[in-house]
Amino acid sequence: MVIPKDFRYTKTHEWTKQEGADVLVGITAHAQEELRDVVYVELPAVGKTVKQGEPVAVVESVKAAFDIYAPLSGTVARVNESLSKSPQLVNQDCYGTGWFFAITPSQPSELSALMSSDDYTKLITGER
Amino acid sequence: MQHTAFHAEHLRLGAKMTDFHGWDMPLYYTSILDEHTSVRTAAGIFDISHMGQAWVSGPGSLETLNELIVSDLTQVGEGRACYTLLTNARGGIVDDIIVYRVGKQEFLVIVNCANRQKDVAWIIEHQRPGTQVRDISAGRSILAIQGPQVASLLEQVLETPVSGLGRFSAMSLSGWGSRAWIARTGYTGSDGFELFLEDAPALRVWKRCLEFGAPLDLKAIGLGARDTLRLEAGLRLYGTDMDDATTPYEADLGWTVAINKPSFIGKDVLVSQKTAGVTKRLVGIELPEGPVPRTGCALMADLPAQSSGGQAGGRQVGSVTSGTFSLMLNKPIGLGYVETRAASPGTALQVMIRSKAYPATVVKLPFWRPQGVPNLGRAQAQSSIDLTAAKRA
Numbered sequence: 377m378v379i380p381k382d383f384r385y386t387k388t389h390e391w392t393k394q395e396g397a398d399v400l401v402g403i404t405a406h407a408q409e410e411l412r413d414v415v416y417v418e419l420p421a422v423g424k425t426v427k428q429g430e431p432v433a434v435v436e437s438v439k440a441a442f443d444i445y446a447p448l449s450g451t452v453a454r455v456n457e458s459l460s461k462s463p464q465l466v467n468q469d470c471y472g473t474g475w476f477f478a479i480t481p482s483q484p485s486e487l488s489a490l491m492s493s494d495d496y497t498k499l500i501t502g503e504r
Numbered sequence: 505m506q507h508t509a510f511h512a513e514h515l516r517l518g519a520k521m522t523d524f525h526g527w528d529m530p531l532y533y534t535s536i537l538d539e540h541t542s543v544r545t546a547a548g549i550f551d552i553s554h555m556g557q558a559w560v561s562g563p564g565s566l567e568t569l570n571e572l573i574v575s576d577l578t579q580v581g582e583g584r585a586c587y588t589l590l591t592n593a594r595g596g597i598v599d600d601i602i603v604y605r606v607g608k609q610e611f612l613v614i615v616n617c618a619n620r621q622k623d624v625a626w627i628i629e630h631q632r633p634g635t636q637v638r639d640i641s642a643g644r645s646i647l648a649i650q651g652p653q654v655a656s657l658l659e660q661v662l663e664t665p666v667s668g669l670g671r672f673s674a675m676s677l678s679g680w681g682s683r684a685w686i687a688r689t690g691y692t693g694s695d696g697f698e699l700f701l702e703d704a705p706a707l708r709v710w711k712r713c714l715e716f717g718a719p720l721d722l723k724a725i726g727l728g729a730r731d732t733l734r735l736e737a738g739l740r741l742y743g744t745d746m747d748d749a750t751t752p753y754e755a756d757l758g759w760t761v762a763i764n765k766p767s768f769i770g771k772d773v774l775v776s777q778k779t780a781g782v783t784k785r786l787v788g789i790e791l792p793e794g795p796v797p798r799t800g801c802a803l804m805a806d807l808p809a810q811s812s813g814g815q816a817g818g819r820q821v822g823s824v825t826s827g828t829f830s831l832m833l834n835k836p837i838g839l840g841y842v843e844t845r846a847a848s849p850g851t852a853l854q855v856m857i858r859s860k861a862y863p864a865t866v867v868k869l870p871f872w873r874p875q876g877v878p879n880l881g882r883a884q885a886q887s888s889i890d891l892t893a894a895k896r897a
Contacts, residue, residue: 412532412535412536412537413535413536413537415537415796415829415836416794416795416796416829416836418795418858434795434858436795436796436829437536438536438537438728438732438796438828438829439531439536439728440798441795441796441798441858
């Protein structure tokens with residue numbers, strides 16, 4: 377399973393990637409494999425203020441709906457509009473075109489508190 | 505956890521397993537949507553051996569069953585089957601079942617897995633003199649082989665002509681163990697067959713289907729796609745879309761009820777309900793896009809309250825019992841109960857999902873049916889294709 381080295385991760389299976397002043401957020405390969413068959417993604421409004429750990433988006437598979445949590449506090453800078461027409465991008469390219477939203481962090485120190493790829497690998501191997 | 509005879513096969517094929525009413529069953533092997541597509545476009549094989557098989561026979565068997573079900577079994581000939589309902593004295597649905605008349609006085613009754621003990625006890629409790637009732641599920645399997653390309657595949661697999669077998673017809677299979685039957689029935693809305701066999705011959709059929717079906721892209725199908733397929737075909741799931749407090753008319757299954765039959769359990773209630781009408785009814789709903797309606801979501805309508813003095817505006821008229829994303833329609837769909845006046849096709853509703861209202865429309869069931877086929881879900885005893893046609897084929 378692919379777990380990019382330069383990303384940071386949450387216990388709830390979101391990935392984050394620094395991109396300029398913003399942080400891109402999506403769900404990990406492990407999460408999309410567990411979900412399978414993503415059929416709908418509900419994204420937050422651009423400009424919305426979010427707190428670390430609070431549910432901000434929803435991903436729905438054929439079977440059920442799951443919350444996506446904000447990995448960091450801040451403001452929603454932009455969202456991946458293409459997911460509304462093509463939610464399957466989450467399954468096809470979870471670290472690329474299947475990204476969910478970008479946050480402009482208000483407390484950048486929160487980023488360093490997220491898991492490294494090694495820690496996340498340990499988490500999901502322990503889960504198996 | 506109970507296992508079917510196919511448990512090792514499911515694991516070998518890498519299935520994601522799930523606990524289904526105490527049975528360790530495959531939820532999917534690859535993906536629910538891929539498996540759904542295979543059944544709609546080509547072929548799929550399901551292990552549904554968790555379902556119960558009851559055997560009712562003897563001179564009193566017809567009378568026994570006819571008193572318990574809403575359909576008229578005297579109209580179902582040998583080699584024919586009918587989808588029907590067991591009802592209680594309140595007219596509530598005890599279970600939805602398929603009764604296969606495999607002999608003049610021999611009936612194979614297929615019941616939902618969670619209802620197996622309840623149904624068998626119910627039949628035994630009401631058996632007439634000269635009736636034998638047995639749960640024959642142990643050591644036996646049920647395979648469903650469904651999809652537009654399965655008829656010719658099964659002829660290869662079974663080395664028996666089956667293409668001529670009519671919808672809701674059944675025939676015995678020689679050379680495939682004792683009490684071996686094949687019927688043109690299913691729970692997908694697509695064409696297909698169900699086989700009732702002892703475990704060992706069933707495993708042989710399974711392996712031959714995977715082997716001969718490979719060029720057709722036949723796939724093993726899990727319970728996940730079984731649920732999305734049945735829902736797209738507008739077929740109810742017992743325990744979710746109806747239960748023993750729901751009547752056939754409320755479940756919009758009035759077409760199964762032979763109301764003029766001299767007697768059956770619950771008839772009084774159903775006669776008065778047919779005359780007076782029902783206050784709530786099961787409907788299909790479609791959303792143009794957006795999230796999936798799930799069990800329990802409220803259904804709202806801009807209708808004035810029924811009691812006088814009520815104000816107009818969005819108010820709850822019912823709730824969703826099943827929902828999914830329809831692959832064939834490419835939109836979210838659901839089943840639910842609404843007040844009868846909100847039940848006509850075309851009625852505009854809103855479905856509440858995560859505290860937001862999304863527009864939905866009441867639509868006629870099924871949501872989807874194969875092109876050129878009248879309505880597989882409702883095919884009934886009247887069809888004229890019979891065993892002789894199957895033998896000629």
